[in-house]
Amino acid sequence: MDQVYARFGLEAGTKDFIGHAMALYLDDAYLHKPAREAVERILLYVNSMARYGKSPYIYPLYGLGELPQGFARLSAIFGGTYMLDKPVDEIVYENGVAVGVRSGEEVAKAKIVIGDPSYFPGKVRRVGKVIRAICLLQHPIPNTDNVDSVQLVIPQNQVARRHGSPLSPQQSHQPVLEDY
Numbered sequence: 001m002d003q004v005y006a007r008f009g010l011e012a013g014t015k016d017f018i019g020h021a022m023a024l025y026l027d028d029a030y031l032h033k034p035a036r037e038a039v040e041r042i043l044l045y046v047n048s049m050a051r052y053g054k055s056p057y058i059y060p061l062y063g064l065g066e067l068p069q070g071f072a073r074l075s076a077i078f079g080g081t082y083m084l085d086k087p088v089d090e091i092v093y094e095n096g097v098a099v100g101v102r103s104g105e106e107v108a109k110a111k112i113v114i115g116d117p118s119y120f121p122g123k124v125r126r127v128g129k130v131i132r133a134i135c136l137l138q139h140p141i142p143n144t145d146n147v148d149s150v151q152l153v154i155p156q157n158q159v160a161r162r163h164g165s166p167l168s169p170q171q172s173h174q175p176v177l178e179d180y
Helices: 002-007 012-022 028-032 037-051 065-078
Strands: 090-094 097-103 108-109 151-153 176-180
Touching: 002 037, 002 097, 012 028, 012 037, 012 151, 028 108
Parallel strands: none
Antiparallel strands: 090 097, 097 108, 151 176
């Protein structure tokens, strides 16, 4: 991907914006990989902009409730089960691997179990922090065409942080990806 950027003579700030704000890479490792995946991520961003208007993200426009609805619909299309409004009583393990979720007497088995780290005590470890903030302002944010919602992405090299390496106490934060 770095060769693609060089071919078009892009400056460092432009590369940061494309790689981190559009393709949503957390670090610069993608620069040394084939460009295809990055280009596909950028195209997804552009296509989403064309579909959803001022923002490629659905959640600022329609609320966070749209996310589980969208996942439930997509899950049904591909033959999956999406359990809404069900308590998680237990993560089911076989040979030390999570293979399902028990809710009451029902067990839903899956190839992959995804959940908040609190559901996997003793199985996860903290490797960093995500800093989130909501700012209520009395004025529009400059240079945003007076939009109602803004997402800030600060690439790791602009805050002197190397993602993926052990973090010092001064660097114990992740890139800020926020909805304001």
